[in-house]
Amino acid sequence: MRQAVLVEPKHIEFREVEAPKASDLKEHQVLLNIKRIGICGSEIHSYHGCHPATFYPVVQGHEYSAVVVATAAAVTICKAGDVVTARPQLACGKCKPCQRGEYNICEELRVQAFQANGAAQDFFVVDDDRVAVLPEGMSLDYGAMIEPVAVAAHATMRGGDLKGKNVVVSGAGTIGNLVAQFAKARGAKR
Numbered sequence: 001m002r003q004a005v006l007v008e009p010k011h012i013e014f015r016e017v018e019a020p021k022a023s024d025l026k027e028h029q030v031l032l033n034i035k036r037i038g039i040c041g042s043e044i045h046s047y048h049g050c051h052p053a054t055f056y057p058v059v060q061g062h063e064y065s066a067v068v069v070a071t072a073a074a075v076t077i078c079k080a081g082d083v084v085t086a087r088p089q090l091a092c093g094k095c096k097p098c099q100r101g102e103y104n105i106c107e108e109l110r111v112q113a114f115q116a117n118g119a120a121q122d123f124f125v126v127d128d129d130r131v132a133v134l135p136e137g138m139s140l141d142y143g144a145m146i147e148p149v150a151v152a153a154h155a156t157m158r159g160g161d162l163k164g165k166n167v168v169v170s171g172a173g174t175i176g177n178l179v180a181q182f183a184k185a186r187g188a189k190r
Contacts (some may be wrong), residue, residue, distance in 0.1 A: 031123060044127035065144045069123065085132050123131075
């Protein structure tokens with residue numbers, strides 16, 4: 001299968017590597033065929049060597065949509081043929097934040113495309129607890145936008161009641177643009 005590896009800043013290699021096999025899936029794993037990938041501003045920073053938490057070499061891609069190829073027998077959240085995305089955070093599940101459901105502040109947190117390989121490859125294996133099945137009829141393009149949309153939605157929810165308020169968004173990238181749209185939808189004056 002094809003895999004895009006960010007070997008070091010400003011050096012991407014396209015490699016042919018062995019594809020993961022359905023027969024090798026562990027108890028709660030899902031084999032995905034990656035269909036769409038978003039390119040995040042953070043990944044651009046990694047490409048230029050400006051992201052302090054990138055471990056090279058790494059396969060980028062943490063915003064994506066995919067089709068399920070196969071699942072391990074214990075998996076019930078999805079089935080072959082489902083269109084999905086997956087949370088990019090790899091949490092330990094054992095530390096206090098994880099036990100509270102706050103995997104985003106896991107004491108051993110790793111994130112796809114930075115400290116762990118991501119989805120810039122034809123096939124990718126993820127644990128089922130990270131998978132989200134997309135609504136029927138949602139396009140693969142929209143599916144790849146789930147992660148940045150979730151970031152923007154969360155940011156505006158943390159802002160409290162925005163009705164009638166002026167909101168300043170610093171940055172006009174994808175996240176900033178989405179935050180502005182959510183703020184407006186939540187009633188921000190401007």
